[in-house]
Amino acid sequence: MTESNQTVHLKKSVAPYEHSRISVSVRQMANTLLPLVALWSAAYLSLSVSYLLTLLFAVGASFFVIRTFIIFHDCCHGSFFKSKRANDIVGNITGVLTLVPYQQWKNSHAIHHATSSNLDKRGVGDLWILTVDEYASASRMTKLAYRLYRHPLIMFGLGPIYVFVFQYRFNRKGARRKEQLNTYLMNAMIVALYALMCWAIGWEAFLLVQGPVFYLSGVLGVWLFYVQHQFEDSYFEHDEEWSYVKAAVDGSSYYKLPKFLQWLTGNIGFHHVHHLSPKVPNYYLEQAHDAVPPLHKATTITIRQSLESLKFRLWDEEGKRFVSFRDVRDRLRKPAGVRRGSASADPRKAS
Template identity: 25%
Template sequence: MVEVKRSDFLIKPFLKRNNFRAFYQIFTTLIPIISIWLVVYQIINHPFLLVIKIFLLIPIICLLTLFSSRTFSLMHDCGHNSLFTQSKLNRFFGFLLGLVNGIPQKSWSIDHAFHHRNNGNWEIYKGPIDVLSLEDYNSLSKREKIFYKLSRNWIMLFPGGFYYLVLKPRLGLIIIIFNFIKDISEETYIKIKNREISKLLAINSKVKPPFSDYGDNFSELFELIINNIVVIIGWIFMCKWFGLIFFLSFYSLLLTLSAAILISVFFVQHNYKNSYAKNTKNWNIVEGAILGSSNLDIPNWLNWFLADISFHSIHHLSERIPNYNLRACHKANIHLLHQSTFLKLSDFANCFKYIIWDNKNEKLIPIT
C-alpha cells in the first residue's frame, strides 16, 4: 500500500454541521413513518378480503423497513455528535430515534465508538459477529465448528435481527434488575450475619448484564430504563390501537427485517476479501479506515435510506462528518481512495464467507 496520511485528505470543509438540514432529515423520516402507520390502520380496519389486505401490506412493510433503517442511520449520526450543531440536540434526537427502533442510543453509541477506535485491529475488535481467529477455530471440536458455521450463516440475520432490536434491550434490563436484587439479597445476608447493619447501603457490586453495550455506568443504565419504559408504553398503546396479535407480529417482522439490513450492511463493510485485518502491533488507524472499510456502490434511493453510510472509508477517517456531507467529501478525496474496496449488492453474499481471522497472516479468510 502507498502510505497515505490523514492530513492528505480534504476533511475540514465537510465537518460543518447544519441544523436546518438535520431537522429536514428528521422530519422527512418521522412524518412518513407516522403517515404510513395511519395507512396501515385504515387497511386493517377496512372490509377488504384478507388476501387483499396482505397484498397491500407487503409493500408497506417493505417501505416501513427502509424508513426504520433510516431512523437507525440518523441515530448513528447523533451518536457521533455529527447531525446537529449542538450536542444537546444530538442527544435528544438520538434518544428519540432510538425509541422508534426500541434501542438505547447512548449505550449503542458508546459501543460503536469502540469499533471506530479499533477498526481493522482484529486482535481487539472482532467485528459484529465476534469472528474467531484461525487458531481458536482449529481448537474447536467438530460439533463446535458446525455450530460456529451455522451461527454465522447469513440466514441468522433474521433471528439475530429480532434478538438485537426486540429482545436484547428488554432482556438487558431484566438481567440488571435480577442481578441488583440478587446482589442486595447477598449483601444483606452477609451484613446481617456479620452484624454490620449500618453498612447495608454500601453495595458496590456491578449490575452490568452480560452485554458489552448496556449498563456500563449510571447514565447508560438510566437511559436503558427510560427507553424500556417509553417503548413498552408505546407497544401497549399500539396493541390497543391495532390489536395485540397484528401489532406484535407486524412490528416484530418490521424490526427483524430492518435489523437484518443494518447488520448485513455493517458486516459487508468490514468483512470481505482482502479486508485490512492486523494485529495490534502492525495496526494503523488510517489504513484501517481506507483498507478496512468497504464503500458500497448501491442505488441512490437505497443510499438515502442508509443516510449515505455507503461512503464508509471517509466516515471512518472522520466520524464527525455529517451524513449529508459524506458524499461530497468522498468525491473530493476519491483520488486517495483507489486502494479502498468498492462493493456492489451482488458482492454481498460472498462477504459472508469471511468469518475467520488468520491472525498469523493478518487477513480474513473464508471458512472451509
C-alpha cells in the same frame, strides 16, 4: 508519508465536511419520520384490504426505519446537530423508534471505531470473527458455536430478533450508571409506546404491522453492518501493526448502491469515509468521498459482489483475506496449533 502524517493529511482533507447544518438535519428528520409514519399508517389501514398490500407498505416502512437509525447513529457521534443536547434528545427519540438504547450504543460504537480491524481488541461493538489459526485450535463447542453464529440463517434470520429484542434490553458488563439508567429509561419508553399503540389499534393489528417492519428493518441493519467490514480483501492486523487510516480506508467498504437505495440508507455505504471521520454527518459523506482522491482507493462493492460475502467465515492471516471453511479445509484438518499472539482460541475471553 508516515502514519501520523497520513492521518493528519486525510483528516484535514475531510475537515470541511465535519459540520452539521440545522436546516439540512431538520429536513432529513422530516423526510424520514413523516414517510415512516405515513407508510406505517398505510400498512395498518390496508389490513382491511389485503395483507399482501400491508406487507408491501411494511417493506417501505422498514427502509425508513433504517434511515431513522442513521439519524440515531449520527446523534451518537455528535454529528447530526452542533448542540450536544439536541443530539441527545433526538438520539433518544430515534433510539426508541429503532429499539436501540442510546447511551449503550453510543459507548460501544465508539469502541468499535477505536478498535475496528484490530485483531487484539475484538469483542465490543463488532461481529464475532476468528482467524483460521484460532478456529483450528478452538474447542469443539467453540467451533460449533462459531459455525452457528456465522451461518447466514442464524446471523440474518435469528440475529436481528436476538439483538434488538433481547441483547439491547440489558446493560453491558461494566456499564456506568448513566448508561444503565438510560437503558432502563428507553426500555420503559418502548414499552409505553407499544402499549399505547396496542390500546389504540389492538394488539393483533399492531403485531401484524410492526412485526414485519421490525424484522425486515433488523435484517437490513444487520446486513449493512456485516457487509461493510466483511469483504474478501478487508484489513485486519495485530495491535503493533494496526493503522487507524488503513482500518478506515482498507477495512471499511464503499458499498455502491443505486441512488435511491443510497438515499434510503442514509449514505452509510460510504463507510470508509465515516470510519475515517465520524464527525462528518451522513448527508456530507458522498461529498467528502468525491473531494478526497485517496478515499477513492477504498474497496468498492456492488450489491452483486456483496452477496459473495455470505460465504466468508474466517480471517486468513497468511493470505490477508476472508475465506470460507472450504477454502482452508486442508489446513483445518491438520493438528490444531497455538494461535498467533495468544493462547486462547476466543479473543472475546480476553476482552
